[in-house]
Amino acid sequence: MASVLEQSIQVNQLNQDIEQFPQVHPITPDMHITHKGVSRLVMIDRYSFKDTEKKTLKTGDFVVLTVKQDPKFPARGLGIIHSINPEKNTALIKIDEDYRHVLEGEEQETGIIERSLDIIEKPLEIFYEQIAKRNATGLASVEKTEEKRKEWFGKFYEELVSMNFIPAGRVIYGAGSETEVTFFNCYVMPFVADSREGISDHRKQVMEIMSRGGGVGTNGSTLRPRNTLARGVNGKSSGSVSWLDDIAKLTHLVEQGGSRRGAQMIMLADWHPDIVEFIISKMQNPRILRYLIENTEDESIIRLAKEKLKFKPLTQQEDAMYQGIVNYKNIEGFGGFNEAIIRDAETKLRDGGTYSVHNPDFLTGANISVTLTKEFMNAVENDEDFELRFPDVENYTPAQMLDYNEKWHEVGDVREWEKLGYPVRTYRTIKAKELWNLINVCATYAAEPGIFFIDNANDMTNAKAYGQKVVATNPCGGVRLTLNIAG
Template sequence: MSTMQNQRLEGLSEKIFLDRYAWKDADTNNAKVGDVVLALTKDDPKFPTKEVGEIVKREGRKVTVKTRKGELVESNVEKLTLTIEKTPEEMWDRLASAMSSVEATPELQEEWRGKFREILDDWKLVPGGRIAAGAGASDELTLFNCYVIPSPKDSRGGIMETLTEMTEIMARGGGVGINLSSLRPRRAIVKGVNGSSSGAVSWGGLFSYTTGLIEQGGSRRGALMLMINDWHPDVVDFITVKQTMGQVTNANLSVCVSNDFMKAVKEDLDWELVFPDTSDPDYDELWDGDLDKWKAAGRQVIHYRTVKAREVWHTIIESAWKSAEPGVVFMEYYNQMSNSWYFNPIICTNPCGEQGLPGWGVCNLSAMNLSKFYDEANHDVAWDELATTTRYSVRFLDNVIDRTPYHFAENEENQKNERRVGLGTMGLAELMIKLNIRYGSPESLEFLDKLYGFIAREAYLASADIAEEKGSFKAFDAELYLQSGFMKNMAEVYPEVAEAVREKGARNVTVITQAPTGSTGTMVGTSTGIEPYFAFKYFRQSRLGFDEQFVPIAQEWWIVIRVKSFRITMSQR
């Protein structure tokens, strides 16, 4: 492992760190001359601007801040973001202590504090944003990035209950996914008030509007994913809703697509849009959005209309072209591959879409910065260091489950039943540049299979080792677990993983994921997620302001090229 080193953040990286992740001092009246702060210099509801600077003068509530650009800004203390932490090292110390504190003995706590601090150093492991912001800093903030809550009960009270749950989660820093398929379609009869329903899409608009009202600390806003199943009578309205300005503006949208629907698309067949018979005497008690379960119980459905599956598919494509949404999620296939298939069905994804989750499921995220695992001496991946970091990171994330506050008992019960974690990556494109591998080339595809297979193997072996020490997740059943589509694939390529699971168990129902890491990747100055660089120099408009970005590795290569060019020129004189 590399020795610990001081980190200096600059420009947008420093802004993101201070705004999103550094431990805050909520009482800005504590601001004093000499403090490094984030000052709101343009108070615009849509495009605010914040600048990092140092307080050089204070008179009462008024302050003068000298920005990093050398400008003097007059402000007041209410418009400052005051942080207790000023450097990444302070945050890493806090996180290592917090995550090791749940170990069983003082000796283990000290051992793992050191190991966690080692992998956090130099941004080798970049914790998920909620972990970075909350662990060891607040007993109120969730350490889980995102949640899926159960589909709303199909009543005004049920919808308001879901709205309350969503609001409470978002207010504490979590994003939320909701599947709307449990809500009766537009114009369906509502007998209790002798009227008709406004439909699932209209209630999605309410969830979207509320999301736009919620600030989560710094410049971070609430995040929402709305989904609907392909059989729902409102599916076409859902697909096209973003073509009407202002109706749903603060949510990502996706259609849950089944195998039968895709078969109907390929064969140009009819597709039935249906919904349960709401007059069923057990409707309010039994209906939860799972149509297959409803039918299996012998309950009736009402046929609303017949459409061409291919026309619905083309509408999805056209709408995605016009408004960038909706996406599609192959939910039936998702459940066939899911490790929790036998006890906890997936109903929706989180807002960014990297994790399909059950009701009350959570995203427990961190990402390894692959750009830090380049072995320059051998022009290869530093495989041993990557293996160690992967294994330590799985334990880090497992400890999050026992460290985080839970504001809903259902979340705690679900997460401690399955102990779902999601270890991902960032910096892939930067690593490949260092290895002289062209992104998207045949060589890159072969390399990616090797790299991510290696990470998956180490992660699942680590989970088995932790299970041997601490016990498997409560719902673990070795034979059923190994029958998931994912674990079958894993066992075929890495039989030692299946052997370890049978012998030792599994601490976590899932272990790996791939999040986009937009903010955290930008903060640490590397490529985000698994994406290539779309440009080496660009301008970024965000809720922190308008910033110019020049990719660090491109700057390094530009300097090398200029030096080589200069040497060639000098040698020719």
């Protein structure tokens, strides 16, 4: 049921506006499905067809907008246009009560906020039946005769409006919209070719998919490790993790209809020499980085944790200030300071400064997961060493390098590559349990990385019957435990 605010929508006026958009079906008296709460907001924000040019926008219109602007966690909401100021390119909007909790002060009390027109959108479909009709029209449009189109429109609409069948979000958004958006929610990309051209082509495809509304899964295990020689330019590689961060940044750069941030899943194999850097890359908690430094014997974990950690010594003024706070510790009432403030001051004095992290936004454009092999899990169970390996590109002959450039990204597995007779270099060994513990500590305190048992996936998939294999999952797969196939 629509909110009290939404009940003020002028349906006749909205239908007049809809006449300018042939994709949109007008509101009829029998329409009643609006959904509630978050479902209502998602329907309007993600799937409703909108007047993106705002050519019909005016006072009294029902709109969806960014109520709270935050670089990482913007809050969306619904409201009614109170007035428009063309000179300032802003509007006053009365926000529905369900979305006022993110506001502060007078804005929260009155529900009236001023926002740029750039972050305001006007939905033309406010009932689910309108969306169902648009979808049914689009899905039936492939039929060759008008009679068949009407027949299948009716069949599709009946299933959709009764909610016997709910298509994927990109279908709901795109079908019948006459826009060049994808009808697939998520994609898994083939392995990345280990070259500037290969990375550039992969990046271009990711950008194209995301711009059309799709999410992307990438396995970066085919990219050569950090500091490996790149003979073509007589330099050294910046490493797989740096390149994967560049791909992840597309999530923040590519706009998806203004209402949703894109999604990426990026994976790296347990055998890859950059795996420790990859696992630590998203750790934002200085205390956990210090814990890792103090509680591991592995030199690479210690070194990479130190690289991520940033320390700022106290100035004389800061030292005196924190000492002054601590002096109130034994005074009744703590001199107006609460216990948390005093403990924080004691910690800073003990450490001689404050800890933070370098590159806090590194890889934030993607979820990350480690693809785990049976060999690794056996090594964990048996408390054995585990080799971090990659094709020995630094010592390949010209013929081997030609094969590498043409075939490595099709194989994508160092074990299979070695079976084909190509030299593989062991960069170093690590205690399997050290790597396993690192995954668990980071997953516990940073919620990442996830894990994906890629050998099990390939053993169980029917994709082998088609000459394909599981490369990674898409972003949804990390939550739904589904598998997606890249051929």
